[in-house]
Amino acid sequence: MLGPSGHEDSFTRDNLPPPEAWPRIDLSGYDYPDWLNAGAELTDRMVDRGFGDRVALVGNGRARTYKELSDWTNRLAHALVADYGLRPGNRVLIRSANNPATVACWLAATKAGAVVVNTMPMLRAKELSQIIDKARVTHALCDTRLMDELVAAARGSTLTTVVGFDGTANHDAELDRAALTKPVRFEAVRTGRDDVALLGMTSGSTGEPKATMHFHRDLLIIADGYAREVLGVTPDDVFVGSPPLAFTFGLGGLAVFPLRFGASAVLLEDASPPNMIEIIERHRATICVTAPTAYRVMLRAMDQGADLSSLRVAISAGETLPAPIWQDWHDRTGKPMLDGIGATEMLHIFLTNRLDDSHPGCTGRPVQGYRARIVDDAGQEVPRGEMGRLAVIGPTGCRYLNDARQAEYVQGGWNLTGDTFWQDDDGRFHFAARCDDIIVSAGYNIAGPDVEAALLAHPDVLECAVIGAPDVERGQIVEAHVVLAPGVAPDTATAERLQRHVKDAIAPFKYPRRVVFCEALPKTQTGKIQRFRLKQ
Numbered sequence: 402m403l404g405p406s407g408h409e410d411s412f413t414r415d416n417l418p419p420p421e422a423w424p425r426i427d428l429s430g431y432d433y434p435d436w437l438n439a440g441a442e443l444t445d446r447m448v449d450r451g452f453g454d455r456v457a458l459v460g461n462g463r464a465r466t467y468k469e470l471s472d473w474t475n476r477l478a479h480a481l482v483a484d485y486g487l488r489p490g491n492r493v494l495i496r497s498a499n500n501p502a503t504v505a506c507w508l509a510a511t512k513a514g515a516v517v518v519n520t521m522p523m524l525r526a527k528e529l530s531q532i533i534d535k536a537r538v539t540h541a542l543c544d545t546r547l548m549d550e551l552v553a554a555a556r557g558s559t560l561t562t563v564v565g566f567d568g569t570a571n572h573d574a575e576l577d578r579a580a581l582t583k584p585v586r587f588e589a590v591r592t593g594r595d596d597v598a599l600l601g602m603t604s605g606s607t608g609e610p611k612a613t614m615h616f617h618r619d620l621l622i623i624a625d626g627y628a629r630e631v632l633g634v635t636p637d638d639v640f641v642g643s644p645p646l647a648f649t650f651g652l653g654g655l656a657v658f659p660l661r662f663g664a665s666a667v668l669l670e671d672a673s674p675p676n677m678i679e680i681i682e683r684h685r686a687t688i689c690v691t692a693p694t695a696y697r698v699m700l701r702a703m704d705q706g707a708d709l710s711s712l713r714v715a716i717s718a719g720e721t722l723p724a725p726i727w728q729d730w731h732d733r734t735g736k737p738m739l740d741g742i743g744a745t746e747m748l749h750i751f752l753t754n755r756l757d758d759s760h761p762g763c764t765g766r767p768v769q770g771y772r773a774r775i776v777d778d779a780g781q782e783v784p785r786g787e788m789g790r791l792a793v794i795g796p797t798g799c800r801y802l803n804d805a806r807q808a809e810y811v812q813g814g815w816n817l818t819g820d821t822f823w824q825d826d827d828g829r830f831h832f833a834a835r836c837d838d839i840i841v842s843a844g845y846n847i848a849g850p851d852v853e854a855a856l857l858a859h860p861d862v863l864e865c866a867v868i869g870a871p872d873v874e875r876g877q878i879v880e881a882h883v884v885l886a887p888g889v890a891p892d893t894a895t896a897e898r899l900q901r902h903v904k905d906a907i908a909p910f911k912y913p914r915r916v917v918f919c920e921a922l923p924k925t926q927t928g929k930i931q932r933f934r935l936k937q
Contacts, residue, residue: 404435404595408490412537413516413597413614416803418811424798425814430770431622431796433594439620440478440511440598441589443660444471452663455636458501459684460668463570465501467663470508475587476580477509484579485540485562489514489590492536492600494560496529496551497544498522498670499646502568504656506542506576507646511598511617514590515540518600518612519647522547523908529554531610536600536802542576544568568670594618600802601649603745603846612802613746615649622770622796623653623749624661630769631739631753632688632714636663641680642690642716643672644844650718653749654690674698678707685711692719692844693726694874696738700729714739718750719844721832721876724761731761740764742832744818746799746810752791752830764822764830771795775824780813788833791822840869842877847911849932852879855906856913859899861889866922866930870915881913882935884922891918 406414444467447457453468465473481487493515497503503519510517518536520529522544529551532538537559543551545565555563567574572581592598594617601613628634640659644651646668659666667684669676674695680686689712696717703709715730715738722740730738737759743750752773754765767773774782775789783789792815799816801807810817821833840847849867856865864884869877883899885891896916903912923934 403593405593406596407436407514407590407592408596409488410490412490412492413600413802417597417614418800418804418807422807422811423800424811424816425794426796426798427770427772427794428796431618431625433618433621435594436591437594437617437621438512438514438589438592439617440474440508442621443657444474444508444512445589447471447660447663450663452636455663456665457660458504458666458668460499460501461568461570461670463501470501470505472585473505473580474509474512475585476583477505477576478512478587478589479583480576480579481509481513481515481540483583485564487513487515487540489592490516490596491540492516492518492538494518494520494529494533494536494538494541494551495543496520496522496524496541496547497566497568499651499655499668499672500568500670501668502544502566502572503646504668506566507652507656510542512587512589514592514596516597516600518602519652520602521645521647521908523910524550525907526550526553528907530558532602532612533558533560535602535610535612540564542566545574592617599649599652601745601748611804611806613649613748614800614802615748615797619748619797620657621661624657626770626796627750627753627768628653628658628661631750631755632658632716633756634658634662634664634688638662638664638688639684639686639711640664640666640688640690641669641677641684641686643669643677643692643695644690644719649745649748650743650750651690654716674702678702678709681709681712682707687711688714688716690716690718693717693722693876694843696726696730697874700726700733703733709734712736714756716741718743719841727759727761742818742820744816746801746818747793747795747816748797751793751795751797760829762831763825764832766829767793767795773830774815775822775830776815776817780815785824785826788821788823790836791818791820791830792816793818840867840877840879842869842872842879842910843875845910847879849879851907852881852903852911852913855903855911856881856883856899858906859902861886861895861899864922866932866935867913868932868935870936878914879911880915880917882917882919882922884919
């Protein structure tokens with residue numbers, strides 16, 4: 402039974418899956434009042450608790466205290482409501498890189514009762530249009546450095562209000578100027594704990610976006626569970642990491658977790674390993690959130706004199722953590738690296754190693770409140786040591802916005818994550834492979850059909866098929882098998898031309914890092930491409 406709602410625009414609640422399609426939700430140990438606003442809990446309530454003078458966010462050369470963040474987000478919330486007509490329940494798309502202004506816009510919109518859709522700055526107009534249409538987005542807040550693609554996506558859509566903000570430390574854009582004269586106190590909208598606060602977008606294997614629906618309570622659950630139990634976050638912690646805030650993994654690890662416990666986060670627009678190393682040294686960061694490839698670079702940097710001794714926790718996620726990296730890190734620092742697995746549908750990490758229980762090549766045990774098991778195709782649990790599908794139940798779970806694929810992810814009340822795992826005799830879980838053909842490259846989920854569609858739009862391409870190919874550095878890379886149009890040379894220049902075309906058409910991280918030219922693609926008698934043969 403859902404609790405009361407504070408939304409005037411009931412779109413998200415109206416488009417929740419029917420109750421019988423929900424996963425079982427176990428809220429044991431998680432108790433929140435009927436009326437709850439996560440934006441206020443992470444700012445105003447932190448000031449009330451005495452954290453006002455402590456640093457909350459650092460980025461673009463400037464630090465903001467909790468009091469400054471509270472005042473800033475309250476001014477922004479006033480502007481969104483008074484100047485731009487934002488109503489509780491409206492969907493607000495945010496487009497920006499990782500910086501304090503992005504977090505402030507997210508918190509302000511949440512305080513105003515909106516449902517936020519965070520998006521990656523690399524997305525192009527076509528991809529943004531799909532998200533806008535799916536979520537019926539009405540308002541968008543965009544870093545002025547990234548306006549062009551969003552303006553193009555807004556044409557002919559439900560998006561009626563596009564407002565620019567300054568993602569740098571200058572605060573000199575339309576939204577910033579509108580907020581400048583507003584009061585520093587704002588009465589956060591009285592949202593229900595079961596009101597949708599966030600839509601996490603995920604493409605799945607088909608390329609058609611799915612919107613995962615997360616309540617106000619869910620945003621606090623991931624902190625009160627994983628961050629409290631596993632990380633033991635304190636106000637003295639300083640977070641740094643590379644995941645985009647547009648990913649629920651990044652939003653949790655670089656915003657929700659530190660702000661829930663009075664800690665600090667240092668945000669980087671360019672979170673390359675060298676930049677993160679410099680930030681860790683300068684700010685004496687204690688918790689790092691990034692992918693295994695970045696830790697490999699950090700290990701080499703330590704051999705050359707980099708001082709990363711301030712780190713007490715290294716969290717690896719986004720791709721499988723190879724056992725040699727775990728071992729090298731442990732040998733070099735004396736501390737374990739925490740591998741874990743989460744999903745956009747589940748909001749954050751639900752299986753993980755612990756600081757006192759971490760093993761190489763192992764994903765660990767369920768986070769507090771979650772249960773996991775390995776099942777066969779019929780949903781029956783398999784014996785220990787046998788591979789099967791990972792099934793999870795806990796305080797968060799999959800709720801797709803108006804999407805028939807809900808029935809694929811939730812079966813018999815369990816969330817089926819699409820991962821193949823096995824469980825050892827001690828009860829620890831071990832990752833084996835993805836169940837579907839999604840390509841996971843350096844932490845990014847890439848749907849092959851997206852890349853194929855971009856390639857097929859080029860006149861040089863007659864046919865193509867995209868697969869994930871194993872790669873030591875990135876886990877997988879996008880590999881395109883291409884049949885060229887007559888007269889086109891299968892040479893390096895053509896490959897580079899196609900790669901540039903994909904980068905210009907869709908998000909650049911999706912481009913094929915390897916292009917293989919072939920005379921024909923393997924197909925069934927009915928003409929379906931046999932991608933498994935390309936993988937072989």
